[in-house]
Amino acid sequence: MASTRGGYWNRLVRRLTSDVTELDADDLSREVDAVGAQRACDCQSGEEVTVLGRLRSVELCPRDAAATLEAELYDGTEGVTLVWLGRRRIAGIEPGRTIKARGRIAVRDGRKVLYNPYYELQTTS
Template identity: 85%
Template structure:
């Protein structure tokens, strides 16, 4: 096999022996990088970041007088919690949806968070 043949065979064997979650994470990570987003695992507190990933969960958190909508975005490398203050619902923000989010990263209770991020719903 030539230079490309060995690489193809390695990728094929990896796809056949990897579990679905691992393959999905690799796919999400590749798509995020292709769109110019940073990998969530590389983002640090205080940085202005753009991340792309799939929403794992979306929940209304009325912990105080102001309701907050929280969604966990996963890009295949790490999770980022998106928090919209004063929102009960945002059309299109639902589990399974892929979005691009941009904002200044913070850390709350050891988790990466974007407060009131700019976002774009993705078609795929």
């Protein structure tokens, strides 16, 4: 019982003294584990993966270029760029949304990328 209490106090002190970004990353990592997704840091090029995270940014390609929508998904360990070719906008794909995405990991300019991923918008609880 004393070890449980000590664990509680250690968690409480950590939550009170940690940076908000660090706590958010911990929460995202727990969600990844809960839904059975893979951590982005563990994904390797060429693997079929399912990742879950929060969209940090969403960018539209300029008008004169080919239509492309890019979003950075962060799962608490690392970022993965989601790229939808032929799209300028997708309803629900906006910064701050939590989504689960599935596809084959590629590497572009040293960053992990999923092209035209299947995705599910997650509800916040």
